[in-house]
Amino acid sequence: MMKKYQELLLQVRDLEVTFGTRRKPFVAVKDVSFEIYRGETFGLVGESGSGKTTIGRAIIRINPTSAGRILFKGERINGVIPRELDRRVTQQVQMIFQDPMASLNERAKVDYIVSEGLMNVHKHLGREEREARVSKALSDVGLLPEFAGRFPHEFSGGQRQRIGIARSLIMEPEFIIADEPISALDVSIRAQVLNLLSSLQKQRGLTYLFIAHDLSVMRFITDRIAVIRKGVIVEMAETETLFSHPLHPYTRALLSAIPMPDPISEKQKVLEVYDPSRHDYSVYKPRWEQVEEGHFVMANDRELAEYRERLK
Amino acid sequence: MEQEVILSVKDLNVKFSLRGRVLHAIRDISLELFKGESLAIVGESGSGKTVLTKNFIGLLDKNGWVDSGEILYGGMNLAGFTTEKEWAQIRGKEIAMVMQDPMTSLNPLKTIGWQIEEALRQHQGLAGSAAKKRAVEILTDVGIPEPERRYKQYPHEFSGGMRQRVVIAIAMACNPKILICDEPTTALDVTIQAQILDLIHDLQKKYRLTTIYITHDLGVVANVADRIAVMYAGDIVEVGTCNEVFYSPQHPYTWALLSSLPQLGVKGEELYSIKGTPPNLFNRIRGDAFAPRNPQALRVDFLHRPPYFEVSPTHKARTWLLDPRAPKVEPPEHIKNIRNLRDEKKEDAQR
Numbered sequence: 001m002m003k004k005y006q007e008l009l010l011q012v013r014d015l016e017v018t019f020g021t022r023r024k025p026f027v028a029v030k031d032v033s034f035e036i037y038r039g040e041t042f043g044l045v046g047e048s049g050s051g052k053t054t055i056g057r058a059i060i061r062i063n064p065t066s067a068g069r070i071l072f073k074g075e076r077i078n079g080v081i082p083r084e085l086d087r088r089v090t091q092q093v094q095m096i097f098q099d100p101m102a103s104l105n106e107r108a109k110v111d112y113i114v115s116e117g118l119m120n121v122h123k124h125l126g127r128e129e130r131e132a133r134v135s136k137a138l139s140d141v142g143l144l145p146e147f148a149g150r151f152p153h154e155f156s157g158g159q160r161q162r163i164g165i166a167r168s169l170i171m172e173p174e175f176i177i178a179d180e181p182i183s184a185l186d187v188s189i190r191a192q193v194l195n196l197l198s199s200l201q202k203q204r205g206l207t208y209l210f211i212a213h214d215l216s217v218m219r220f221i222t223d224r225i226a227v228i229r230k231g232v233i234v235e236m237a238e239t240e241t242l243f244s245h246p247l248h249p250y251t252r253a254l255l256s257a258i259p260m261p262d263p264i265s266e267k268q269k270v271l272e273v274y275d276p277s278r279h280d281y282s283v284y285k286p287r288w289e290q291v292e293e294g295h296f297v298m299a300n301d302r303e304l305a306e307y308r309e310r311l312k
Numbered sequence: 313m314e315q316e317v318i319l320s321v322k323d324l325n326v327k328f329s330l331r332g333r334v335l336h337a338i339r340d341i342s343l344e345l346f347k348g349e350s351l352a353i354v355g356e357s358g359s360g361k362t363v364l365t366k367n368f369i370g371l372l373d374k375n376g377w378v379d380s381g382e383i384l385y386g387g388m389n390l391a392g393f394t395t396e397k398e399w400a401q402i403r404g405k406e407i408a409m410v411m412q413d414p415m416t417s418l419n420p421l422k423t424i425g426w427q428i429e430e431a432l433r434q435h436q437g438l439a440g441s442a443a444k445k446r447a448v449e450i451l452t453d454v455g456i457p458e459p460e461r462r463y464k465q466y467p468h469e470f471s472g473g474m475r476q477r478v479v480i481a482i483a484m485a486c487n488p489k490i491l492i493c494d495e496p497t498t499a500l501d502v503t504i505q506a507q508i509l510d511l512i513h514d515l516q517k518k519y520r521l522t523t524i525y526i527t528h529d530l531g532v533v534a535n536v537a538d539r540i541a542v543m544y545a546g547d548i549v550e551v552g553t554c555n556e557v558f559y560s561p562q563h564p565y566t567w568a569l570l571s572s573l574p575q576l577g578v579k580g581e582e583l584y585s586i587k588g589t590p591p592n593l594f595n596r597i598r599g600d601a602f603a604p605r606n607p608q609a610l611r612v613d614f615l616h617r618p619p620y621f622e623v624s625p626t627h628k629a630r631t632w633l634l635d636p637r638a639p640k641v642e643p644p645e646h647i648k649n650i651r652n653l654r655d656e657k658k659e660d661a662q663r
Contacts, residue, residue: 047501048472155588157357186356186528191585192570197580211503215530220577239579257506259531261555261573262650266535272507 005037007222008074009175009272015068015078017231019052024070026053029231032068033288036175041201041208043222043239045215045254051231052211056177059209060095063087073176076099091121094168098162098180104152109147114138114167121171137170138163140156165196177209184219194221218257219243224294227251233288237295247297247307250274279303314344315432318522319368319407319490323382324391326363326546328373332337335593337363337376339546344489350516350523352533352554354542358590361526364543366490368398369407388393408488412495414475418467424451424478425463431485447485453518454481455511473504477511484515491516492524496531509536531573535559539626542566545591545601551629558650561643562579562621564609570647584644600631608641636663 017029029051036042046052057063058078059070072080077089096118097103114134114188118125125133141162152160161181168176178197181191198221200206210222210288218225219239226236227250235248246252253274262264279286284300291307292299297305326338336561337360344353351543353361361545366372367383370393383390386406393399411417419427428447432438439447444463467475476496483491493512497505513536516523525533533540533554540557542550542565548565559568568577588605591597600606603613612618612632621634632638 031613058446186531188356188528188569188572188586190574191577191583194574195582196583197370206548212533215502216573216575220574220583254503257531258575259502260533261531261534261558261570263534263558269535271510273507274503288439 001178005040007038008035009038009072010036010209011069011071011074012055013069013071015055015058015070016066017051018062018066027231028255029058032231032233033225033229034233034236036207036209038174039107039201039205041202041210041221042292043218044209044211044228045213045225046228047213047217049230050228052213052228053179054134055228056095056179056209056211058123060093060177061089063069087121091171092116092173093177094171096161096164096168096176096178096302099163099184100157101184103164104160106152107152108152109148110138110152110163112220113163114148114170117171118166122303132171137166140169140200141166156189157185161185161193163191165193169200175207175209177211179211181210183214190217197221201282204297207310213241214258215254227254232284232298234298235296242265243294245311247291247295247310248299249278252269315349317344318347319345319383319385321364322382322384324364324367324383325365325379326360326372326376327379328376328587330594331374336596337546338592339597340381341546341548343451343541343548345522347522348516348520349538350525350536352525352527352537352540353543354527354530354533354540355591358527359543360546362494363546364411365494365524368490368492369403369409370396370411371403378649384596392406404483404488405486406429406488407490407492407495407613408486410476410479410493410496411565413474413480413499415441415477418475420467423464423466424470428482428485431482445580447481448634450481450485450599451478453484453515454478456481461655474502476500476504476508480508480511480515484498484519487519489519490522490524492526494526496525498527498529505532512536519599521592529573530558530569531575540570545597546593547601547630549602549631550629552623552629560622560623560627561626562627562634563602563604564633564641565630567608567647570650571644575591576646578646584646603644610638613648642649 012032012034015029015032018025018027020026028085032055044052044055054063065078069076074087107308111134114137115130116131117132134148138145138147143159143162154288182193185193201208212218222239224238225242226233229250235251247254253272256272281300284302286298288296288298289304292311297307321341321343324338324341328335328337341364355361368390378391381391390432397557425447428450429443432446433445448459448463451462456462456474456477471587492588500508507655512523515521523535524654537554539553541548550566558564561570568586572586574583577583586605591601599615600613600618603609610632618630618632620628622628
């Protein structure tokens with residue numbers, strides 16, 4: 001897998017995001033580092049409140065960062081950057097939001113919703129050209145071009161999410177951050193949206209950062225996964241590695257929570273509950289360490305020895 | 313094993329009037345609910361699963377009515393109830409409901425304690441310290457730590473999972489016989505989801521509850537349901553025990569629902585998805601409602617509505633495929649392997 005994707009697209013180095021006032025700061029994301037290669041799908045998994053969305057929003061420059069660096073194609077894109085670079089980032093990095101009911105402007109027609117980004121970047125685009133691009137974007141996501149004249153409330157949940165995808169595609173991005181794009185949808189519609197995302201990736205060589213709380217979906221769509229808890233990444237590995245031998249107890253808890261469509265094994269299942277107090281970090285501090293190729297975990301020396309033993 | 317029927321639905325038809333047109337939301341449903349069991353009702357949004365259960369507690373929207381049929385509970389026909397006074401004997405006390413979204417089903421202006429006591433005041437006439445004592449008891453029951461302190465807090469001070477526990481506490485306040493959980497975990501994280509399902513399961517054992525789970529996700533019900541009813545377009549298309557529905561599903565719609573689970577997907581291949589959209593219930597439905605979306609539909613599916621065919625005494629499905637004259641159509645390959653999934657998982661665990 002590693003050989004397949006070699007060109008570094010996005011690098012996040014020691015990222016920290018802080019909210020609140022200076023007197024009472026709240027550190028939402030702490031010392032987060034990862035890389036995303038061109039063409040791959042990188043998954044970020046965690047519970048609500050773990051900071052996974054915050055990371056996505058920091059990359060797309062919605063949330064200001066308080067420390068660390070985010071490099072896109074080798075250029076720093078967090079903090080103060082030149083206007084010209086900002087424009088380029090806006091066009092090349094796009095986001096798909098979680099709830100298609102809430103993220104589309106109820107009072108605007110689909111035509112406007114989809115082309116809004118385009119009008120910001122290409123100010124001198126003619127009307128015809130714009131309309132042509134909107135209908136192309138709509139048909140790319142499997143909607144009819146006629147839908148451009150309708151309002152969001154006329155669509156079902158799955159169709160709305162397609163509109164959300166169309167409006168990021170129209171910018172011709174290279175990198176898309178998909179923030180729980182399917183958690184608000186029915187299971188049968190989930191499959192459609194997931195298939196759409198993977199076929200778009202194949203056609204256009206897109207790179208995804210896929211944010212979700214549900215590991216079962218991740219196994220299907222991602223190449224590598226990072227598990228995040230309370231703003232700290234605790235484990236990162238290639239998807240199959242993570243599923244076949246998870247090391248960190250939190251990852252194991254997440255995996256055991258996946259509901260399987262198999263009644264006999266489900267009824268015997270013992271749920272692993274993660275208890276953070278099981279780590280004794282009073283003497284030996286945990287650090288970010290590679291235990292096998294491409295498999296990183298946050299642990300202290302004693303735990304690392306234990307994990308390595310388990311991998312043998 | 314002879315089982316006692318606690319609630320039975322007979323040929324129920326429910327209609328709604330919407331902008332001058334009539335929508336046929338529940339089409340001839342018959343269903344028996346056995347005492348102490350947990351039944352899962354599974355279907356896409358709009359299939360009528362919530363509408364069906366709302367009939368049991370008289371919470372149907374104002375523009376809807378029971379057109380024909382009966383709902384029998386404790387010797388009464390709930391479908392004939394008209395006044396709030398009649399419903400007050402059932403709602404909460406006998407049958408209670410847990411709503412989907414804990415963010416919207418609690419009153420943000422009242423403390424948790426007050427909201428639990430509200431049910432106790434209404435139904436059991438408890439007040440003052442007796443009510444408080446019982447409320448704290450219930451909070452402990454649903455696994456909320458420090459119930460004495462939590463009792464005085466407001467909903468915004470609770471996390472999503474804790475809020476859902478509070479909603480369950482309110483539903484449990486009057487010791488109902490039947491607990492209806494309408495998508496109890498859809499708004500929650502996977503880890504919390506597993507905990508809430510465990511909680512409902514424990515409560516069920518402790519109080520010998522009968523539970524109905526409503527969900528769109530077949531994956532969730534494998535560990536909690538005894539029986540599963542699959543709904544499509546206002547009709548139950550297949551009903552059977554949990555093992556029967558997962559290991560030998562009969563209706564093409566059940567196949568489709570199982571196939572679209574990402575847990576069963578193979579990386580790099582296209583995930584199965586159901587084509588088309590559910591039928592418009594404003595129109596009269598001819599034949600099998602799922603036929604237009606079923607690539608393997610038979611000609612008869614478009615003409616005549618299939619009756620129930622019995623597969624086993626506990627398992628029946630409404631599909632012409634079970635007719636002796638039907639051609640043999642095999643379920644999709646990868647859902648046949650559900651049983652093997654378990655073995656794979658075991659290997660994973662051993663590693």
